[in-house]
Amino acid sequence: MPSNALFTPFALKSLHLKNRIVMAPMTRSFSPNGVPGADVAAYYRRRAEGQVGLILSEGTVVERPASSNDPNIPHFYGEQALAGWQHVIDEVHAGGGKMGPQLWHMGVMGEHRSGWKPSENFEGPSGLLKPGEATGKAMTENDIxxxxxxFGRAAADAQRLGFDCLELHGAHGYLIDQFFWAGMNQRTDAYGGDALAARSRIAVELVQEVRRQVGEEFVISLRLSQWKQQDYEVKLAHTPQEMEAWLQPLAEAGVDIFHCSQRRFWEPEFENEGSDLNFAGWVKKLTGKTTITVGSVGLSGEFLAGFAGEASEPRALDELLRRLDRNEFxxxxxxxQLIVxxxxxxxxxxxxxxxxxxYSREALRTLV
Ligand code: FNR
Incomplete structure (x- = not known):
């Protein structure tokens, strides 16, 4: 091993982790009628016993219409589902782990692409929806x-059940992210407009409400991405200045951790800034907040070569540790890797x- 920086402890407010490795939130659809059962609890416990520092749950939906599109995706509301989550967190703690649920609303992607959307006029980037496919209901201010x-109720429940932190899913073209995006959010009231900061208003209010529910010491993570669903080329913020205008209000609203979703952690975020900082690197630099990087860690052959201490390529573990050592995230x-x-x-x-x-997609068929 070139360094052991991944295996140093980390503490932020009430969250104390034994190492720097986080299990990314990954939908598994093994919760019939929205209720996570004993098999789901055992699946997460195995990751805790396997020394994952922090487990983020698969996206689990809040109690609003059209928040989901699959009856096997877990709910984070209702007596049965919450009892299931109680068992999950108890098992994870018994296995020596820490965990936060990822709270989710799919927006227009709910109800098979006819869910709630920010505005009647709705133009998703290419990977999200085809023109005219978003048939859902435009949200009123009451719906917002x-x-x-x-989300506030779900956050309070997460804390009550004993979770160690929580994450809000603001990435990948789902509800919160749909508001960020000018094509998807064509509202003319205070929740829309030309400025990204105006389109972030729902996210800011959501973070404020969650903070109000959980108090100062409970860690709130917000997952963000530039890309939307399967359109990996689009960018929301084109410059560091735009990124700062987007994220500073969210940091002030109470986000403790920005979870910066990228497909490949080694890709520089901005082409013309003379810097190889990735998304998490820029967000940490601009906000001063804790960041999580993600994206193809451990998937490439080069990663293993670097791990074995052989000549390493830029994409190897060496590269991850170089960035971690310089405090990029x-x-x-x-x-x-944690699914298989x-x-x-x-x-x-x-x-x-x-x-x-x-890894192969076959692995998605069972909970190993
Ligand atoms: C995901 N991902 C994801 N992200 C998220 O924020 N909420 C979710 O519920 C899911 N669901 C999901 C399911 C499956 C099967 C996969 C493979 C991925 C994205 C995931 O958290 C992560 O960002 C990517 O998988 C990239 O990391 P790796 O796999 O390259 O390490």
Whole structure:
């Protein structure tokens, strides 16, 4: 191992982690009628026992119409679903782990692309929807207030059940992100407008309400992405100045951690700034907040070569550690590797590179 920076502890407010590795939120659709059962709890416990520093749950939907599009995606409301989540967090704690739920509303992607949307006129980037496909209901100001309140209730429940933090899903073209995007949010009231800061208003109010519910010491993470659904080329903020105008109000509203979703962590965020900082790097620099990076950590062959201490390519573990060492970000999320292998973290820490498993979509069929 070139360095062990990944395995140093991390503390922020009431959140204390044994290492810097986070399990990325990943939808698994194993919760019939929205209720996570014993198999889901055991799945997360195995990651806790496998030494994941912080587990973020799969997206779990709040109680508003059209928040979901799949009956097997867990709810974060209702007696049965919350009892299921109580079991999940108890199991994770028994396994020595820490966990936060990722609270989600799909917006127009709910109800099979006929869910709630920011405005009647709605133009998604290419990967989200085809023209005219968004047949859903444009949200009224009442719908917005109700949705903010529903996130607040879910946050209070997360804290009451004993979760260690929570994450708001503001990425990948779902409800919160739909408001950020000018084409999807063509409102003319205070929740829309030409400025990205105006289109962020719902997110700012949502963070304020969640903060009001959970108090100062409970850590709130907000997941953001520049890309939308499967359109990886689009960008919301084109310059650091635009990014700062977008994120500063969110930081002031109470975000503790920005979880900066990228497909490949080594890709520089801005082409013309003479810097190789990635998305999480820029966000940390601009806001001073804790950031999580993510994106193809551990997926490439080069990563394993670097891990084994052999000549390493830029995409290897060396590159991740170089960036971590220079404080570009604080935490590192890992997705697909943790779907196939609950013991991935231990294997990395103990240098068992020969035992690492490859990812394939087949792995999604079962909870390993
Ligand atoms: C995801 N991802 C995701 N992201 C999110 O914010 N909420 C979610 O519910 C999901 N669901 C989901 C399901 C599956 C099967 C995959 C593979 C991914 C994105 C995920 O959190 C992560 O950002 C990406 O997988 C990139 O990380 P890796 O896999 O390259 O380490």
């Amino acid at each position: 207030a109700d949705t903010i309140a529903a 604080d935490l590192v999320a890992v997705g697909r 292998d609950p013991n991935w973290v231990e294997k990395i820490e103990q240098g068992r590179s020969g035992e690492l498993k490859g």
